[in-house]
Amino acid sequence: MCRNIRPLNNFEPPASGDEVHAAALQYVRKVAGATKPSAANQAAFDRAVAEIAHATGHLLEDLVTTAPPKNREVEAEKARARARVRYGT
Structure with a gap:
């Protein structure tokens, strides 16, 4: 998993639309292998981000847990x- 994509499930308050969009954008960037698409690919890139954000929103709404919110x-x-231990800072 891309390190920049953060878990979004089971938080209080729930993940915002901006957080869901940011996760979708990171995912598409990783899969596409580019942080900024060419002009020829911009529409496909934007459509993929929107579709993944939409599906992610539905997933987060439908997930059920008995754990208390984080x-x-x-x-x-x-x-x-964890980063301090890992990187020694």
């Missing part, structure tokens, strides 16, 4: 702690 700040601090 806190974004707590999860971000855990990620920073």
